[in-house]
């Protein structure tokens with residue numbers, strides 16, 4: 329199952345999920361001048377990041393908005409990056425956060441688990457109801473695709489809805505309990521399910537309870553670095569160093585900007601950002 333592959337990647341390489349949130353503002357002028365089309369500029373920048381981090385990165389997450397924002401060329405950049413990751417046998421998450429009625433969800437599933445935009449995992453938004461999630465299960469049945477469903481997100485606004493009291497428990501626990509139950513059917517040999525959850529590393533007060541309560545769930549943990557979460561925070565969501573991947577996007581792909589010689593030594597600084605994040609999370613301890 330694909331979740332077992334992710335588990336093994338984390339064992340070998342650590343918990344870092346590099347976020348390829350590729351805004352043109354992050355790309356050095358040198359690359360922008362070298363390639364005529366935006367898709368190639370985006371792809372070449374992503375390729376540089378992937379090539380210097382692949383052996384220390386468990387999985388890459390592409391937030392689709394950063395590609396959609398550049399229209400059809402941006403989406404070509406998205407497609408090329410995913411093709412490249414598949415070619416080197418690296419895992420990918422399409423951070424698409426879909427949620428819609430079942431007939432539309434069927435088409436979203438086809439769009440992101442097959443064809444040009446195929447990824448290993450996608451993110452889903454469950455707050456339209458569980459019938460917006462179940463249409464993806466036919467891909468889970470084959471074992472080679474997985475989902476990360478928004479549970480308790482990293483943004484301050486998580487408190488507005490996700491924390492609402494529903495029958496004596498926070499709404500996100502209501503969502504999580506149902507996901508854990510549905511996920512029992514999809515547990516791999518690692519002990520984790522193809523139905524995972526997104527939990528923001530920026531809120532830590534309930535982290536231990538969430539980890540304890542959802543033993544089968546693999547976590548995608550955003551919020552590290554640019555949003556303020558640190559290694560100690562995110563590691564509360566892990567289980568003996570596994571059970572989750574920690575995303576950092578801006579913190580890694582713009583790391584080179586912190587140095588005067590950043591453009592010249594782009595690969596060195598990008599790699600250092602992943603290595604220091606991996607250590608901060610507790611790799612090797």
Ligand SMILES: O=c1ccn([C@@H]2O[C@H](COP(=O)(O)O)[C@@H](O)[C@H]2O)c(=O)[nH]1
Pocket residue numbers: 347349391423480481482483526527528550551552553554555575576577578579
């Ligand atoms: O709760 C959530 C869910 C998703 N995200 C996404 O993760 C990255 C974070 O980027 P940084 O630059 O490391 O802050 C981004 O793609 C978000 O859309 C999240 O932040 N929180």
